[in-house]
Amino acid sequence: MKSMGVWAALGASALVLAGCSTAFGRAIRRGDEASARDDLVGAAVAYREACGLRPDDGEACRKADDVARVAVEREVERATAGCETGDAVSCLDALRAARDLRPDDPSVLALVDGAASRHAEGCGRATAPSEVVPVVGCLQRIERQVDRPGYGELVRAEERRAASVLGSLLVAAKGAPGAELALASAASCLGVPSQEADARSRFLEAATLPVRLRLDVGGAWIQPADLCASLSSGARCVDGSSAVLEVGIRGVLGRTQHEVTKEERSISYAVGSVDVPNPAYITADRKSREAQRAVSELEPRAAIARTHCDRARSDSMGTSLGSSERSLEDRLCDEARILDRLLSDRQSTLRSAESEMSRLQPTVSETIYGKHRYVIEHHKWWTSFSTSIGGSTWEETLELEDTSNPGFAPAGLAADPLEAPDRGTFERWFGERLAAAFSAEVDRELAARAELRQRDCVGPVQWDPAWLQCWAEVSLARGRIPSGQQLLRDAGGSDAPRCSAPKR
Secondary structure (H helix, E strand, O other): OOOOHHHHHHHHHHHHHOOOOOHHHHHHHHHHHHHHOOOHHHHHHHHHHHHHHOOOOHHHHHHHHHHHHHHHHHHHHHHHHHHHHOOHHHHHHHOHHHHHHOOOOHHHHHHHHHHHHHHHHHHOOOOOHHHHHHHHHHHHOOHHHHOOHHHHHHHHHHHHHHHHHHHHOHHHHOOOHHHHHHHHHHHHHOOOOOOHHHHHHHHHHHHOEEEEEEEEOOOOOOOHHHHHOOOOOOEEEOOHHHOOEEEEEEEEEOOOEEEEEEEEEEEEEEEEEEEEEOHHHHHHHHHHHHHHHHHHHHHHHHHHHHHHHHHHHHHHOOOOOOHHHHHHHHHHHHHHHHHHHHHHHHHHHHHHHHHHHHOOOOEEEEEEEEEEEEEEEEEEEEEEEEEEEOOEEEEEEEEEEEEEEOOEHHHOEOOEOOOOOOHHHHHHHHHHHHHHHHHHHHHHHHHHHHHHHHOOOOOOOOOOHHHHHHHHHHHHHOOOOOOHHHHHHHHHHHHOOOOOOOOO
């Protein structure tokens, strides 16, 4: 096993590039990080991406190739023991990463070819019809994983051989159209052209249950062909005495009833607008007037108080005052200061009120709403019908509903016109119900016939004409046209072959 040290030094310059913000740099960084974890496969994938982004970067591409080579060598070394002793599927799974990195690596392909060869030997080689089908399925099981031309040719050859074995049985199957279809379809499934279409036509003509329909629908516009189209692939309508099963249906479609109920509703909508006094402006104006009045009332008192204070100070200048004269001056000036502060507060209140009022509009627009009354009509139509078939009679009722209103564009109410069903709506529904009843009656008969016929072809697939004819008839009676894919599935079990396109 190669050591990381052998090639770790190869990317010293790439570590610098990893700092780039480009996709190339990010790919290099992922590769370096995977290398540090000893994840050689992850590193090789990342470096390969970097080389794809810059094909002209010789160093990055050389590193991608070197790391891929070392990673493949390690994967091969790990897988060798299992591939030589284990099953092919496990071997091919173990080599998947190596094949992705180096699809043409000789050591990888040698293990793949060896595993495929041992698997083919294990599948065996057979000549009996009961054995060739599982052999083909066994070979096909690993074909996609092997993906090698030689193995694909081996599988195609075995498919042709198996188809030839099945085709050789067609001679003995003449006169048994179900067996002919089963064998021809199986051969076609294995990729060999056959007369499958002709065999299918002959079988359906011979094996489908002929049914005669007697239809009485009381004048309703329903044709027997409408009901016959509902039958499964196991039955067909016929006229006259060739019918094996006769089904009589009598249906009566009643008169259509109609009921209307009305519901009155109303909707509000805008019809215009009008300017009205702004309540906020009115409040602000009232506050402004009150503040102005408070200022106007206080201004004269404050002015008088200031005058008295100034006069008292003037009288005291240059004279010696007694305590009583000094006390009068202090009282007058204190009163003046108090009134001045109060006046300042009221003036501030006035300015705030005026500022608030200046931001408001005297009037605002008010939407005028109207109310529109309208009527919703609820319509209900219904009709009942009775059906008699196979001795049973039952009744059903179909109801349809719709609503309508005239609409009113000014309120954004869209009109909802009435969509009334016509008589044909009920007749079509009546026809569908009759067709379902007819189909169910025929299916019950087919199921009973299939159950009875199944007793002749139980157990594993047998390749004689009688058994295959029985198998085909049972499949058809259960609503499935016999197919080669289904026959090979039944015959191959877990190793059932898959169908491929016919080779021309």
